[in-house]
Amino acid sequence: MSASERLEARFWSKVDVGSPLQCWGWKGRLSGKGYGQFDMPDGRQARSHRIAYALKKGEIPIGMVVDHICRTRHCCNPSHLRAVTNAENVLSGIGVTADNSRKTHCLNGHELSGWNLMPKVGGRECRRCAYDRDNARKRKLRAERKVKQAWPE
Numbered sequence: 559m560s561a562s563e564r565l566e567a568r569f570w571s572k573v574d575v576g577s578p579l580q581c582w583g584w585k586g587r588l589s590g591k592g593y594g595q596f597d598m599p600d601g602r603q604a605r606s607h608r609i610a611y612a613l614k615k616g617e618i619p620i621g622m623v624v625d626h627i628c629r630t631r632h633c634c635n636p637s638h639l640r641a642v643t644n645a646e647n648v649l650s651g652i653g654v655t656a657d658n659s660r661k662t663h664c665l666n667g668h669e670l671s672g673w674n675l676m677p678k679v680g681g682r683e684c685r686r687c688a689y690d691r692d693n694a695r696k697r698k699l700r701a702e703r704k705v706k707q708a709w710p711e
Contacts, residue, residue: 561599569596569609573634581633582610592631610634611641623647 559567572586572594584594584606594606611624614636618624622641626633629652633639642650649659663669664684676685 565599566613569606569613572596572606573610576635578635578637580635581628581630581638582635583630584632584634588632594632594634606632606634607639610636611639615639615641625650 572584574583574585576582586606587595589595589605596604596606596609598604605624607626608618608624611618619641621643623644625640625642625647626638627640628635628638630638649656658681661670664687666684666687668674668684668686670682670684674685676683676688
């Protein structure tokens with residue numbers, strides 16, 4: 559048995575292999591964030607899902623990350639894994655960025671598309687709400703100036 563075959567056998571011995579539809583849980587050590595950790599022969603640690611992808615689907619393309627379609631971080635089922643860009647991985651996931659990217663309307667019910675969608679640093683904004691907020695701020699400033707003019711200190 560070659561070194562690569564021994565490495566592959568050692569890897570799969572730490573995976574709870576089930577049916578192709580089920581998640582294949584990692585039985586070894588998990589990282590603090592719940593990803594499987596696999597000790598490589600050179601002393602490095604690798605994420606188990608990345609090893610599973612490389613063994614069954616081939617090399618991970620440069621600039622791509624391995625995404626869990628099932629959203630289970632310790633899953634090693636190659637049919638649950640896909641290579642995507644980091645942005646795609648973040649937006650398809652669970653979290654504030656992903657949730658906000660899927661919103662179709664602002665908190666006031668305005669549609670977030672077309673002319674009403676205004677890009678801003680760190681995200682996007684409802685143009686109508688920004689316009690209303692700016693006008694309210696300007697009205698408040700004008701009212702404060704009138705009070706100061708009417709009652710000088």
